[in-house]
Amino acid sequence: MRLWIRNPLACLADDAGGGFVIEDGKIAELVASGAQPAKPVDETFDAHRHVVLPGLVNAHHHMYQTLTRAHPQAINKELFPWLKTLYGYWSRLTPDAHRLATRLALTELLMSGCTTAFDHHYLFPQGCEEAIDIQVDEAQKLGLRMVVSRGSMDLSERDGGLPPDSVVQDRDAILADSERVIGRYHEKGEGAMIQIALAPCTPFTVTRELMAETAALARRHGCRLHTHIAETRDETQYCEERLHCRPVDYLEQTGWLGPDVWLAHGIHFNDDEIGRLGRHGLAVCHCPTSNMVLASGHCRTRDLEGAGVAVGLGVDGSASNDNSNLIESVRHALMINRLTYDATITHRDAFRWATEGSARCLGRDDIGRIAAGCQADLALFTLDELRFSGAGDPLAALVLCGAHRADRVMVRGRWLVTDGMPVGIDIERLRHEHGAAARRFFD
Numbered sequence: 425m426r427l428w429i430r431n432p433l434a435c436l437a438d439d440a441g442g443g444f445v446i447e448d449g450k451i452a453e454l455v456a457s458g459a460q461p462a463k464p465v466d467e468t469f470d471a472h473r474h475v476v477l478p479g480l481v482n483a484h485h486h487m488y489q490t491l492t493r494a495h496p497q498a499i500n501k502e503l504f505p506w507l508k509t510l511y512g513y514w515s516r517l518t519p520d521a522h523r524l525a526t527r528l529a530l531t532e533l534l535m536s537g538c539t540t541a542f543d544h545h546y547l548f549p550q551g552c553e554e555a556i557d558i559q560v561d562e563a564q565k566l567g568l569r570m571v572v573s574r575g576s577m578d579l580s581e582r583d584g585g586l587p588p589d590s591v592v593q594d595r596d597a598i599l600a601d602s603e604r605v606i607g608r609y610h611e612k613g614e615g616a617m618i619q620i621a622l623a624p625c626t627p628f629t630v631t632r633e634l635m636a637e638t639a640a641l642a643r644r645h646g647c648r649l650h651t652h653i654a655e656t657r658d659e660t661q662y663c664e665e666r667l668h669c670r671p672v673d674y675l676e677q678t679g680w681l682g683p684d685v686w687l688a689h690g691i692h693f694n695d696d697e698i699g700r701l702g703r704h705g706l707a708v709c710h711c712p713t714s715n716m717v718l719a720s721g722h723c724r725t726r727d728l729e730g731a732g733v734a735v736g737l738g739v740d741g742s743a744s745n746d747n748s749n750l751i752e753s754v755r756h757a758l759m760i761n762r763l764t765y766d767a768t769i770t771h772r773d774a775f776r777w778a779t780e781g782s783a784r785c786l787g788r789d790d791i792g793r794i795a796a797g798c799q800a801d802l803a804l805f806t807l808d809e810l811r812f813s814g815a816g817d818p819l820a821a822l823v824l825c826g827a828h829r830a831d832r833v834m835v836r837g838r839w840l841v842t843d844g845m846p847v848g849i850d851i852e853r854l855r856h857e858h859g860a861a862a863r864r865f866f867d
């Protein structure tokens with residue numbers, strides 16, 4: 425079946441003024457303005473009201489945190505006190521609550537134009553041993569692409585770490601479960617729908633041994649590696665005092681400077697460290713909303729890209745955002761980067777981070793672009809709301825006027841959102857069930 429997405433109002437692609445054709449879940453050809461597809465089509469979708477983007481790719485998140493949004497005990501704090509407040513609540517996670525949190529976050533992401541979602545899940549309290557299996561099941565039911573990380577924490581307060589004993593695990597159990605979920609779920613190659621990454625949480629929650637052994641395990645299986653690094657000054661200070669080095673040195677010592685690694689936040693790097701990351705081919709996921717909420721600082725996106733580091737975009741956990749709206753984070757990325765740099769940062773930079781940049785974080789070149797041969801993952805927005813009325817440049821308007829909801833979303837050639845609503849999801853029921861589950865996380 426050949427579907428022509430015809431004559432879009434605007435499209436984030438070169439030479440696609442007439443739209444493009446989709447066949448077998450992939451983009452088959454681009455159509456120039458005023459031209460016709462090279463071969464006959466079976467169906468046409470008239471996109472004259474739509475601004476068409478490649479499906480957005482979210483490169484950092486913690487979906488379970490949707491259960492502790494705007495938590496009265498945690499609001500208005502920076503990262504370390506915020507974490508210390510929330511760990512105790514998070515230890516209450518149950519399989520059912522985790523399933524609803526994942527479903528809610530994936531649905532929110534999808535409705536905001538996201539077609540590939542990454543989750544950094546590192547919380548496995550007793551009873552939640554199958555947390556990764558639950559997330560894979562939810563992604564498969566919804567139909568979007570997902571990269572799930574088998575995250576980990578094995579360093580508690582008792583051994584000089586930040587979290588309490590109740591939320592950390594034994595190193596052997598972590599490595600065994602990592603191997604189990606890789607064997608069960610990790611797809612390789614073009615068009616993969618489910619992939620596994622390995623993701624020890626942070627330098628202050630994970631032992632040096634687990635960092636090194638996780639890297640070795642991931643490389644044996646061809647999985648990518650992810651962790652939080654250089655998020656706050658507190659973290660740098662922790663590394664200098666406890667590990668006797670700076671965060672990037674720690675990555676080097678544990679075998680983490682490689683092209684299969686992407687880092688969350690990446691704020692407090694010096695010039696030398698940015699150069700080292702570029703030479704080793706790492707990527708960084710910029711999380712502007714979370715960085716502003718926790719007052720963590722500014723990611724040096726332009727300097728990173730200048731050094732050859734790919735920059736992606738993430739909403740980050742829903743207790744430090746506190747939503748999962750990726751197109752909103754595109755707007756935040758534009759704004760904070762204007763403050764960091766100047767007005768030469770444009771909406772196209774922010775779109776690049778949320779599409780191609782995030783795809784590079786996940787090690788993918790088959791998503792994040794509208795080009796022949798790429799996967800047919802799309803986000804279509806209209807400019808019908810009052811907030812867009814009078815707007816001139818349609819692509820700039822999405823970011824400057826504040827798009828917050830896609831009208832249509834396609835993954836692998838299949839519409840998952842139509843008329844602004846996810847297909848087959850009862851939104852009211854989901855909100856009710858998730859809200860009820862979240863009440864157990866408040867005193």
Ligand SMILES: [Zn+2]
Pocket residue numbers: 484485486544652688740741
């Ligand atoms: Zn995070």
